[in-house]
Amino acid sequence: MSEKIKFTIDGKQCLAKKGQNVLDAALENGVYIPFLCHVKGVKQAGSCRICNVKVAGRTMTACTTPVAPGMEVENDIPELHDLRLAIIEALFVEGNHFCPSCEKSGNCELQALAYRYQMMVPRFPYSFPQKEIDASNSKILIDRNRCVLCKRCIRSFQDDQGRNLFAFKSRGHKVEINIDKECAVNLSDELAQEIMDVCPVGALIRKEKGFNEPIGTRKYDKKPIGSEITSVV
Amino acid sequence: MSKPIVATTSLAGCFGCHMSLLDIDERILELFQLVEFNKSPIDDIKTFTKQCDIGLIEGGCCNSENIHVLKDFRKNCKIIVSVGECAIMGGLPALRNGIPVKECLAEAYLDGPTVGNNTEGILPNNEELPMILDRVYPCHEVVKVDYHLPGCPPRADLIWEALVALVTGNELKLPYEVVKFD
Known part of the structure; x- marks a missing residue:
């Protein structure tokens, strides 16, 4: 022990x-x-x-x-509350997070954090960056407008030979998430779903299965993120 | 004491936020007890006839007329409230941000699959028409906005609670369910 x-x-x-x-x-x-x-x-x-x-x-x-x-x-503590909210707001203005059109809305962890901290409007100006969408994979759609560069997908998914399914390309403000076309050629539906669930935002979307749950029944519609651990005071 | 005066408008929006305001159902009777409406599609008053207390803005700014109306609201209202995602972050119209205006106009009037017989390749250019802006602007990037109510549309309860809090001066306590971005 x-x-x-x-x-x-x-x-x-x-x-x-x-x-x-x-x-x-x-x-x-x-x-x-x-x-x-x-x-x-x-x-x-x-x-x-x-x-x-x-x-x-x-x-x-x-x-x-x-x-x-x-x-x-x-x-x-209030200081960290504000710091965290500022980071959430910065993430919202750095990408193109148009929640009403996103398949992940209601199940999105970034959105859920914004709800928990009651973000009404970001304090920073919107940057409206131009991002490419990659729909070449048969099971997963990559929408870089919504990517927060958290590397969850890079760290979580390897093929049977230990090769990463996802990787960053470029550096600095040009950095973007990419899928290895060869490793990810035959993704199962289950793995595609797992990939979508690991992504905290709507950057990795399982194809042909959008807007499955009605508003009101999604993960963060009624209960704040983390409420199963500590309720919002 | 006279009732607080409310004005509303839809800029680059879809009127969904106004519809959501109507979703307060029978509380609308209560609302008319609480406030008086001035310039608004609710009562069809087209121009400000007096100074207002609260201006509810739906939609962002995508053309010169939106800017004009928004500035007019700022001048005539003590408090400006951005209502909905479009007013707050440009919303759906802002999907064109980053695409040059020339390309947008070409897609809409020259090259798009639904373009009819525009054989002369005319882009709308009548001086009566408002100028399209280079991109869609959130309202608070054009004028000072005092409050923001997110949602697409904001829940009727959110609009109602916020309005009542503003009018009565009571503290606004929002339940978790009413602040949503979709």
Whole structure:
């Protein structure tokens, strides 16, 4: 039996396994720290920055910070609330997130975070970038207008030889998600659905299966994201 | 005390947000007890006849007339509220943002599959027509907007609660279900 590490989040006593990151440990202790790029069991990227918490006055991403004994984590404080909302708003203006026409609407984690934090309008000007859509794959449509570059798909999906199904192309503001045409030539319907579910936004859409659930029955229509862990105060 | 005066308009919108306002159902009777309408499609008053308290704006700005109307609203209303996704972020019309206006006009009037017998290749250019802007602008990028009500359309309950809060000065407490972007 490995020894548990004691630490606190907003004063609440928590226990973590050795080497466990703050985010996973928080979720296991019933504390919700919001996140977009994290996938349980997959190597952390720390790319979305939404899980920012404060430790000893410094802001750090909960997903990439291992729990240390006696660590005092600040999570649910106004400063971080505003920081997280600012990141969500920045993601909205950086892409073309027109929710009413998106198949993922209602099940989208970015949208759900905006709901949870009651984003009425982003504080930044919209950039309306020009992005290409790739519909060449028979099962998956890539709509880069909605991509938040979280790398969830890159980290989550490999073929039987360990080759990534997805990869970034280009750098800086030109960076875009791409699908390996050879590796992804014969995707099953189940895998296509899994890919769509891993994508936190509507950038990876399973073809021929859109708008399946009526408004009111979708994942985040009635309950805020994370409410199964901590309800919105 | 006289009732607060409300004006409404649809710029580059589809009137869906106005329809959603009508979705408050019988509360519309209550609304007419609470406020008086001025320039609005609700009562068909075409021009401002007095200073208003609240201006509800549906739709973003896609042409010179939208800009003119929006600025007119800003001048005549104490509080401006962007109602719906189009007013807030351009919405559906903003899908053309990034595509040159020339290409958009060519698709609509010259090359599109539904273009009829425009053999002379005429683009609408009558001086009576408003000028198309280079892109669609959210209202708050043109004038100062005080409040934003998201949704496509915003839920009737959201419009109702926001209006009542504005008119009565009570705190606005919104249930989770009413703030949605679709």
